[in-house]
Amino acid sequence: MGKGQETRERLMDIAEVSVLTKGFGATSIDEIIAAADITKSGFFYHFNDKNQLALALLRRYVEREDQLLDDLFGRARELHDDPLHAFLIGLKLFAEMMADLSKAHPGCLVATCCYNERLFDSDVRELNRQSVLSWRQRFLTELEKIAEIYPPKDNVDLEDLADMVSGVVEGGIVMSKALEQPQVLARQILLFRSYLKLLFLPAYN
Amino acid sequence: MGKGQETRERLMDIAEVSVLTKGFGATSIDEIIAAADITKSGFFYHFNDKNQLALALLRRYVEREDQLLDDLFGRARELHDDPLHAFLIGLKLFAEMMADLSKAHPGCLVATCCYNERLFDSDVRELNRQSVLSWRQRFLTELEKIAEIYPPKDNVDLEDLADMVSGVVEGGIVMSKALEQPQVLARQILLFRSYLKLLFLPAYN
DNA sequence: CATTTCACTTTACTGACGGTACAGTTTTTG
DNA sequence: CAAAAACTGTACCGTCAGTAAAGTGAAATG
Structure with a gap:
């Protein structure tokens, strides 16, 4: 698995836990990127928007x-x-x-x-x-x-x-x-x- | 039913439909007050915050x-x-x-x-x-x-x-x-x- | 009839959030 | 080593929840 894929999976792991416990609306991108230690630009490099994250x-x-x-x-x-x-x-x-x-x-x-x-x-x-x-x-x-x-x-x-x-x-x-x-x-x-x-x-x- | 109670019920009617079809997070106060033809301050006169609305x-x-x-x-x-x-x-x-x-x-x-x-x-x-x-x-x-x-x-x-x-x-x-x-x-x-x-x-x- | 209370409006503002734009930088890989 | 991939940094926009506080018209109350 390339480094990009690895980061993508890490973002998804963090997001999934949050979405399942708090709901999608209450899961903020800021919170995900803080936990993943990545910048906002880094997040949007992997997912065009929150919907793409949901789909993935x-x-x-x-x-x-x-x-x-x-x-x-x-x-x-x-x-x-x-x-x-x-x-x-x-x-x-x-x-x-x-x-x-x-x-x-x-x-x-x-x-x-x-x-x-x-x-x-x-x-x-x-x-x-x-x-x-x-x-x-x-x-x-x-x-x-x-x-x-x-x-x-x-x-x-x-x-x-x-x-x-x-x-x-x-x-x-x-x-x-x-x-x-x-x-x-x-x-x-x-x-x-x-x-x-x-x-x-x-x-x- | 007093005028205040009437407005309160109207706000709740509008909110309920929206919450049930879109979810709570996707239901904005701005949208509710637009449909109810009331100001934002008017809304917060009836409900201290979104949680009070949810409770009601x-x-x-x-x-x-x-x-x-x-x-x-x-x-x-x-x-x-x-x-x-x-x-x-x-x-x-x-x-x-x-x-x-x-x-x-x-x-x-x-x-x-x-x-x-x-x-x-x-x-x-x-x-x-x-x-x-x-x-x-x-x-x-x-x-x-x-x-x-x-x-x-x-x-x-x-x-x-x-x-x-x-x-x-x-x-x-x-x-x-x-x-x-x-x-x-x-x-x-x-x-x-x-x-x-x-x-x-x-x-x- | 005066006064208070209720049910709001008006205006102005804050901070969090989703998202955009884009130039610059590092890291990986063929 | 060069190109592509994987980011960072900075600056910005509109929407949203929520706050603050002064003002207003109508209705109830004394």
Whole structure:
């Protein structure tokens, strides 16, 4: 990694922490450059404006999140051949990971963008939309495999159910932040897992 | 209502729309006073600073939301004596109401506060926390009545389940905003309803 | 009817912030 | 060693939150 890339990443690391804890509007460039020990001109050499920073942050965040989900549910599939059980294991691993974060989950950049809408340009909003759509597709694929084997016990739209994975996580983060209780997120994920068990597992009644 | 109170409410009406669509940071006082046709000094006559405005907005918002939930689940209890069925009816009414909002749900001020944390003082954060706790208590009371009659088919913590009502709504709003698809929120509420059916309804398997 | 209080307006200002412009300097790399 | 990359320094602009303080018209109060 060249020196430029290194500085760019350092700026993004500092910005990400601040954005996730304080919000985008409350994160000042002056504060970032002070922490990074760089001048304002130096900052604008890397990012044309604050929106470009947001775009870069969101892109990197989504990439990492995708990687994490790949690893997690990939590992789960290694542990069990059956798609339903693999998914349930994946959710448990996910919940455990969220519970292990000793501090409150820092938040999701996607949600940050939603609640700071007009602070961002259309590029950011479109990337945000695409990310959520890709999560929908990811979970939908798994759920379709599950539904083929285990007929669902209630008439649910699998796309909605796929959205519920992301939704429960986003909602769980909001609840964790509002209550200042980090465990809430993990518990919400486990409740969604309980729903899937009741919905798909045959012997469950 | 005196003239002062009238102006105060007008300022809050304008501010609320802007905060919910753009976020708190992107809502400028200059913009509010322009829309309200008042001077800056006039604004600061009513609110000492932006935080006081936030506190007033949040207080009013939570009061209204509480009233709405009282009406909705009260009406549901009128329609059915059984606590489970009343709750299911209440959720359906809630989902219908959310679906009827032709535009995307404007968002929840509680979540806005979560994602703009350091923009607010401790008073705002504490009010935020208390609001979420009051929702937990509200739904917990109903769920306990339900669980007494219908033994849950999975070992779930009723407090977590109560949090899930708020969580699914908050998450649904985020998803609706990110996808720019207002129906998503209503669909998520109905999925939570499906979970309750599977969890409590005896003949459901 | 006079006086006080309320609900503002007017004017002038401060400091933080996002961003621009652009010339100059150091550091890295082919 | 030269060119390109990665900055620094300085000066500046408009917007924004917030302050200070004097003044004004209308309405309530005594």
